[in-house]
Amino acid sequence: MFGYMIRRLFSSAVVIILVSGFTFIISNYTGDPVLTIVGKYGLTKANRQRIVEKYGFDKPVFIQYSKFLLRAIHGDLGTSFVWRRPVIEVIARRIPASVELLIAALFIALTFGIGPGVILSGKPRSVPSKLAFVLSLVGLSIPTFVSGILFLTIFCVVLKWLPAFGRGGTIKLGFWPTGFLTISGLKHLIMPAITLSLYQVAFMFRLTHSEMMEQLGRQYIQTARSKGIYEWKVLFKHAFKNASKPLVVVIGLSVGIFLGFSIVTEAIFQWPGLGNLLMSSIAANDRPVIVAYLMFISMVVVFSNFGADIILGFVDPRIRYD
């Protein structure tokens, strides 16, 4: 187990370095960084000379990259061209908003995806079960941005029940500004979180349902039922335990999917998170931020999969890490 974790950590580091290299080198061939830094009106010959020398843009890309990597090991990812501040600081300021949106969306997806999936699998031919199945197919067919626009129109513009933009009030918990503890923060969170989770709710419901159906056909379930165990106990304690294995993997993967689609949700609801930062950085060609953002995402993706693998070992003790 310990050796496995060390090896996984090592390969995770390799993935993150590869991602950084890939994005650094590719983004090196796009746009004019000097233009981004000094702006249209500061673009004189002397200025260009000065900036190119200062940042070393005239050096071969591999030398630029190895310098970047050396500094990155010491926790310095460079300075944002647009914000004129260390990239780490720019990104760190956006992390709380994105992470809270992600937690809320994951919570909704797990509660409303897995819960009904388990409960309704006990009576697959009942009307609620069939209805949920149809609804989940519809849920899989609505693109995130469409449901976002629709929610925004209905609940924020027409009915005026919920605020349309931003994150609302926050309270500082140490260094972390949280919106979970204020009424306005929670009100602002509802729509973006539901929008982001809708597709995943449908997906997790279907997955849970089909895994449960497979388990419920097994003989140990018949044995349990013939012993007269309560149905909910059969469902949750016996069947769900065995059905949860693929779910763990999917939950691990869904963190990445949420991060991808949070770009859309954040764009619709003007959520001050990482997704908005990425889109504005792409528009402004703010290279250091783009590279650092993708490194951060790859870190989250790699570690959430890693975490899922570890949890899998607890869910299914037969799995050996070697």
Added chain:
Amino acid sequence: MLHSKFFSHLIRDIPTVISGVILLLTIILAFFPSLIAPYNPWNPAETHLQDLLKPPSWLPGGKPGYLLGTDSVGRDMLSLIVYGVRPSLIVGFSVVLLSEILGVALGIWAGFYGGWLGSSIMRIADTAYSFPALLVAIFLIAVLETRGLHVVILALFTVSWVQYCRIMFSMVKSKKEEEYITAAYAIGLSNLKVILKYLLPNCISPCLVVGFVDVARVIMLEATLSFLGIGASLTRPSLGQVIASGKEVLLAGKWWITIFPALFLIIIILSINILGESLKCELNPEITEKIL
């Protein structure tokens, strides 16, 4: 694989039949949009600058010529929607076709020959699989610095081949030790013949089912990219771009520019998903369920 019983099963299911008809009509529309569309919205000469933002014709203020109203530059909504089908479907089908070809080929190679090349292919595929497709596509389009349908196709193709590779790899791995393969070698067939004649037909069906549903996913991704403002050209908007173009005026109560194309997009995707669901149930449900 496909026999008459298969089709008779499919046809008994009413939602499947309806979805099939909708999809067929949509494809016909993509080829011949002028069958329904009263105008050609891609032709700047056929925009009606005197009729901006007209509501649907049955509402007060609507004009009889524009059944679903007009957009903010005076294009007929019905025509825009009908013409928007083509770019959406082109992206959907070409991305899936290209991804199937590359993914299946690489998956067979990795599963059949293995070796360092095979294992590095699978390493790349596994790593790429865990990255959010939308994010990678956004990044690729951003650095390519040109816009157009081909750029969108390229970006989505880059993120889509991976799953076919993984499915094919595990299918080939599980089938290649079976007796009929050994028998095929025994009668002296070459590797290539064994692959093409026995492995491919026996392993491809999950890839085909996934590919069919994937058309819907790709169309959704294309629409999402358009919504984020990095889709294909604005003069020939896809459904996603038509929806996105109504975003600004939606908050001012001009709902028809967003709602009609959005409904149409959802109907197309839903029909593909319903058809895919029936396909999955008909073609060996056990295998597809296991791998997905």
